[in-house]
Amino acid sequence: MNEDLSILLSAGLSKQGINGSIENLEPLTGGASKETWKFNLVNSSKSSRMIFRRGSGAESSLAIRTSDEAKIQEEVLKKGVPVPEIVLVSNSNNDLGNSYVMKFIEGETIARKILRDECYKSALPLLAHQCGEAIAKIHNTPLKNLQFLPKKSPIQLIEDLYLLYESYKQPSPVFEYAYRWLKEQNYGNFEDSLVHGDFRLGNILVNENGLTGIIDWELAHIGNPIQDLGWICGNSWRFGNSKKVVGGFGDIEDLIKGYNGISNEKINAELIKTWQVFGTFRWGVICLMQAYAHLNGSVNSIEKAAIGRRVSETEIDIVDLLLLGGD
Amino acid sequence: MIFDRPTNIELISAVIDFLDLEIKEELPPHLAFKLRIVTNVLKIVQREIDLGDTLSKDAQDLIKEVIESTQEPSLIEFASSIKEGNIDLDKESLRKALIGITKSKISVDNPNYSTFKKLVE
Numbered sequence: 001m002n003e004d005l006s007i008l009l010s011a012g013l014s015k016q017g018i019n020g021s022i023e024n025l026e027p028l029t030g031g032a033s034k035e036t037w038k039f040n041l042v043n044s045s046k047s048s049r050m051i052f053r054r055g056s057g058a059e060s061s062l063a064i065r066t067s068d069e070a071k072i073q074e075e076v077l078k079k080g081v082p083v084p085e086i087v088l089v090s091n092s093n094n095d096l097g098n099s100y101v102m103k104f105i106e107g108e109t110i111a112r113k114i115l116r117d118e119c120y121k122s123a124l125p126l127l128a129h130q131c132g133e134a135i136a137k138i139h140n141t142p143l144k145n146l147q148f149l150p151k152k153s154p155i156q157l158i159e160d161l162y163l164l165y166e167s168y169k170q171p172s173p174v175f176e177y178a179y180r181w182l183k184e185q186n187y188g189n190f191e192d193s194l195v196h197g198d199f200r201l202g203n204i205l206v207n208e209n210g211l212t213g214i215i216d217w218e219l220a221h222i223g224n225p226i227q228d229l230g231w232i233c234g235n236s237w238r239f240g241n242s243k244k245v246v247g248g249f250g251d252i253e254d255l256i257k258g259y260n261g262i263s264n265e266k267i268n269a270e271l272i273k274t275w276q277v278f279g280t281f282r283w284g285v286i287c288l289m290q291a292y293a294h295l296n297g298s299v300n301s302i303e304k305a306a307i308g309r310r311v312s313e314t315e316i317d318i319v320d321l322l323l324l325g326g327d
Numbered sequence: 328m329i330f331d332r333p334t335n336i337e338l339i340s341a342v343i344d345f346l347d348l349e350i351k352e353e354l355p356p357h358l359a360f361k362l363r364i365v366t367n368v369l370k371i372v373q374r375e376i377d378l379g380d381t382l383s384k385d386a387q388d389l390i391k392e393v394i395e396s397t398q399e400p401s402l403i404e405f406a407s408s409i410k411e412g413n414i415d416l417d418k419e420s421l422r423k424a425l426i427g428i429t430k431s432k433i434s435v436d437n438p439n440y441s442t443f444k445k446l447v448e
Contacts, residue, residue, distance in 0.1 A: 171405075172406060173425060174425055177409055177416065177425060180409065235441065240441055302365060302368065313440050313442070316443055317442050320442050324426070
């Protein structure tokens with residue numbers, strides 16, 4: 001199968017006028033619904049490291065088409081967002097399927113390594129500010145070429161999640177409470193923006209100087225921009241470092257300073273907290289969705305079964321945020 | 328109870344020890360990672376066997392403080408009465424029930440979770 005993929009990649013690239021042989025093609029671990037491979041493209045003058053990413057056809061209902069992720073990366077790169085440069089985009093009519101090839105960017109994605117390993121110690125104090133800037137640049141991206149993306153108001157997002165939660169018929173008093181609370185909040189008058197949708201450790205690349213790249217655009221959509229800031233502050237993405245509100249590594253003041261330095265919109269901690277509650281509810285519903293993929297028999301997976309018992313982590317976080325003054 | 332020892336909890340402990348002490352070392356990293364999930368799941372089952380009845384009973388008592396019900400009220404009834412707007416979100420007994428039930432659930436699912444540890448300290 002690797003050899004077949006090698007041939008297809010080589011053919012696809014040469015159609016774009018990029019010639020060379022495919023070497024060291026290896027699968028990378030990553031999201032369950034996408035394949036990711038790394039390889040070297042070697043020609044007479046040089047060897048370049050590349051990444052190939054392909055949808056399995058069994059993506060979550062929340063995800064966009066894999067080839068559309070590439071189009072977003074091309075657009076945000078123009079605004080100076082650090083993302084891998086796109087080399088080739090293929091759709092489902094082509095031999096390579098719904099996929100794309102991008103240039104390799106150096107950096108670590110694994111949260112626990114970034115938070116614990118000595119070599120990232122120098123990066124951690126810089127990261128919240130850098131993330132704020134990068135998120136603001138994403139939100140500044142013109143939408144003209146991104147009209148294919150789903151557009152959702154805060155209320156639509158809340159209703160969609162609630163419907164998904166309800167479809168599993170597993171009642172959660174905390175989710176019911178959060179749903180009522182979320183519907184009553186003021187989300188401000190923000191211009192529709194490109195939202196990454198899953199900006200957190202795991203989906204960003206980090207080296208000893210901090211942020212080097214942003215990947216995994218499959219939950220991108222157009223909507224209220226503050227969602228991205230609330231998401232990265234959720235306790236689910238602090239990986240046990242709960243005192244560091246931003247992603248387990250930084251302080252909210254630094255995130256806001258980074259964001260406000262670039263963005264036309266000025267934001268504050270209170271708005272972020274509302275979206276943090278939303279994000280926690282969203283992650284809870286995603287956990288439910290994964291568990292029911294196992295329970296309904298579409299996949300048999302111990303990981304997916306186990307994640308069903310992580311719904312209560314999001315419930316205790318919502319209780320802490322809304323009833324016990326947590327942050 | 329008509330069953331002999333080892334009890335259900337003791338049997339699961341024996342399985343966890345076997346996996347941790349004899350199997351883990353033999354596995355390549357990606358399976359060792361999955362094995363950690365497996366032993367975590369077994370520990371959830373143990374805690375649920377141990378505490379599940381008491382915690383569910385406590386939850387019912389908390390729910391009874393919030394909603395009027397002729398018999399033993401369930402989590403389903405509790406959730407739907409919040410949904411239907413029958414309960415004022417500021418009601419003190421609602422707050423108490425949500426906190427109590429959620430702490431009980433996480434104490435079985437993951438007592439090491441940061442927010443739970445913070446709240447019990």
